[in-house]
Amino acid sequence: MTIAVLRPELDRPRSFTQDTLGWVPWLEPPAEAELTDAQRAGLVQASRAASPYFRLLAEDPTVLEARTRADFDIFHSTRDGLPRGERELAAAVTSRVNGCVFCASVHARFASHHSGREADIQRLLAEGPDALTDDGSDPRWSAITDAAVALTVTPVELRPEHLAALRSSGLDGLAILDVIGATAFFAWANRLMLSLGEPEVIGT
Template structure:
């Protein structure tokens, strides 16, 4: 029988706000150690550096599910030929994570969106003010609204969201990329939020 020891983190420095700073993650169940990883576990990680990341070291307890999850993730966010820009995919993931309350995921994807779009002030405003804020760009606002509608309840995403995205220049394939990016993180947020909590180094607390 595989042990899944519950871990306690009484001294965790929990983030008090959404932030684009580096944020850690503490699992509530024990991840596998690097010494416990079998060849199948390492294959399922896809990128072996993830063996040192608690989230993936926990998920790899089910290697088949993790490998499918990771390859889906990579295809949605890295296969950008002929589709939506990577920055806008990261924006959709950030918006879903901000709406769902996943501080860790929001921080990761906010950094990607900031770096790729060079629009740090707009991303920071989304984190600080929430998904109702005006990003200053009609397309970005449409992507955020679509991501939030999908995250609130998938059937809440409707023709009006598609038409708004089209009106702002997106093709059907690019709209599909918005849907995939937001939907993947709508699911991923819930998984991460149910298995652990974010942690910040005390010296990196941001004041808002």
């Protein structure tokens, strides 16, 4: 029987951050050396065996493989559609709304790196999505942020006016699909990660 392990001594982050965080599972994942061939295949990338999160998901390798290939397709197939930085923006907004500190840290770093707008991403983390929409200075980022917030709350909150705003800010159909894909993926992934463990501050 798998036993849940709670760690009161854990050094938990006290705010959203772009720092690199650790993640500690509440259920004991398989040890890396114990992974079966099927579980290793489900990881898709061999390096992911080092992650306790992915080793835990490897308990169902078929689902993990489908999840990972969807992740790669949404965020790395950037020949067409939305630029990588704005896909990561949608993921960071979603993670901020859902309160997933770990995912927000990862995708905020990616968004900062690929967009070159670290200060704006930091404002998102510190103040929430309204920080990117209230001043009206960037209609494109505002439209992406508003759409991501709506879809994160519940799918029916994404309304025609959100799509109209995305189109009017220059996004074509493929780019809009990327906003929806990045947001929907993390609206699900945040909830999965939040239910299986918690973030940890790691030494620098």
